[in-house]
Amino acid sequence: MSFLTRIFGKTKKGGASVIGIDIGSSSLKVVQLRREGGTAVLETYGELALGPYAGAEAGQATNLSAAVITETLNDLLREANVTTKDAGISIPFSRSLLTLIELPKRENPEEQKTVIELEARKYIPVPVSEVQLDWFIIPEFPAEGAEPSGEAELASVKVQVLLVAVHNDELALLESVVQGAQLAASFYEIEIFSTIRAVVDEPVKPVMVLDIGASATKVYVVEHGVVAFSHNIPQGGQDVTRTIATANSLTVKKAEELKKEHGFADGKEAYDRSTIELVFSHIFEEARRVSTQYQMLHGKTVSALVLTGGGGVTKELEQYAKTFFSVNVEIANPFSKVQAPAFMRPVLEAIGPEFAVAVGLALRKLEEIA
Numbered sequence: 001m002s003f004l005t006r007i008f009g010k011t012k013k014g015g016a017s018v019i020g021i022d023i024g025s026s027s028l029k030v031v032q033l034r035r036e037g038g039t040a041v042l043e044t045y046g047e048l049a050l051g052p053y054a055g056a057e058a059g060q061a062t063n064l065s066a067a068v069i070t071e072t073l074n075d076l077l078r079e080a081n082v083t084t085k086d087a088g089i090s091i092p093f094s095r096s097l098l099t100l101i102e103l104p105k106r107e108n109p110e111e112q113k114t115v116i117e118l119e120a121r122k123y124i125p126v127p128v129s130e131v132q133l134d135w136f137i138i139p140e141f142p143a144e145g146a147e148p149s150g151e152a153e154l155a156s157v158k159v160q161v162l163l164v165a166v167h168n169d170e171l172a173l174l175e176s177v178v179q180g181a182q183l184a185a186s187f188y189e190i191e192i193f194s195t196i197r198a199v200v201d202e203p204v205k206p207v208m209v210l211d212i213g214a215s216a217t218k219v220y221v222v223e224h225g226v227v228a229f230s231h232n233i234p235q236g237g238q239d240v241t242r243t244i245a246t247a248n249s250l251t252v253k254k255a256e257e258l259k260k261e262h263g264f265a266d267g268k269e270a271y272d273r274s275t276i277e278l279v280f281s282h283i284f285e286e287a288r289r290v291s292t293q294y295q296m297l298h299g300k301t302v303s304a305l306v307l308t309g310g311g312g313v314t315k316e317l318e319q320y321a322k323t324f325f326s327v328n329v330e331i332a333n334p335f336s337k338v339q340a341p342a343f344m345r346p347v348l349e350a351i352g353p354e355f356a357v358a359v360g361l362a363l364r365k366l367e368e369i370a
Helices: 003-008 066-079 109-120 151-155 168-180 191-199 237-248 252-262 273-298 317-321 342-369
Strands: 017-023 027-036 039-049 086-091 096-104 131-137 158-167 184-190 207-212 217-223 226-233 304-308 328-331
Touching (some): 017 066, 017 191, 017 342, 039 066, 096 109, 096 226, 109 131, 109 158, 131 168, 168 184, 184 191, 184 342, 191 217, 191 304, 226 273, 273 317, 317 328
Parallel strands (some): 017 086, 086 184, 207 304
Antiparallel strands (some): 017 027, 027 039, 217 226
């Protein structure tokens, strides 16, 4: 079975309820859904910080062993009252390679496969034996007009290929966690794809997603539902928290609470707003540079910006982001894709950015049993 078949392919049908499990660097998240008619229904969700399991504080990024992650996951599944073992599991973007390359198009599928596999090795920064490597050809969305004809023109036709590689040790860790938690995981999915499924609704125009994690911010442009461009910014939510803690002589735990409670809201005296602007301004400036680079390379402009990840729950972050971008800016709301009691909506909207990956995983898992 090929790597992408295992990552992206469908498997046999499972039970009525499913879970998506997001194994992040600072916390674990789980979302349990069931299908009712043609609707995804939210049954339960939960989150546990990993910091305390590493002798650190909540909100801090960690690098835990499979045994400790398994212990934390079992605690989370129990506390969230999860009732199913049918799961989809996330792969951290930091432990994967995702790159889009352009190659000459070959009419013979086997010849095309050979060209891609030979070219792919140029983009893998580690020995190929250390990763699981696969690829797929991006579907063509040609502009209106005549198709190229003639040998000369056919030779100039290019095909875009998305290369995907994941470290073997990361897959071994995840498989160990799955076994330890006694889960039935039919797929692992790089978190970017889960997020796209949960928060991007625009079918055609390019959309930039800014996934502000604990230790880093992932920036990617999605076009026709496909990752057309990606970039990693080595700053994230924990940098904001540490800045607040240092400037105000607070513990990381307290600073994290204040960040989520107040964010950019005016009229608060918890900390100076300029404190968090130091980090967020750098993230947004870098994202704006990525947007410009994408426009120069592809001749297209980003139509909207979606803020997600743990950093996306920062209050009034949307308003601050709008000072950097001329396009529509919105906070991700992945729970809008599921049915839930009306009284829960305000809470779900507030925490939504943190659960985008878990929701996206659960939605894909539901597709398997449809």
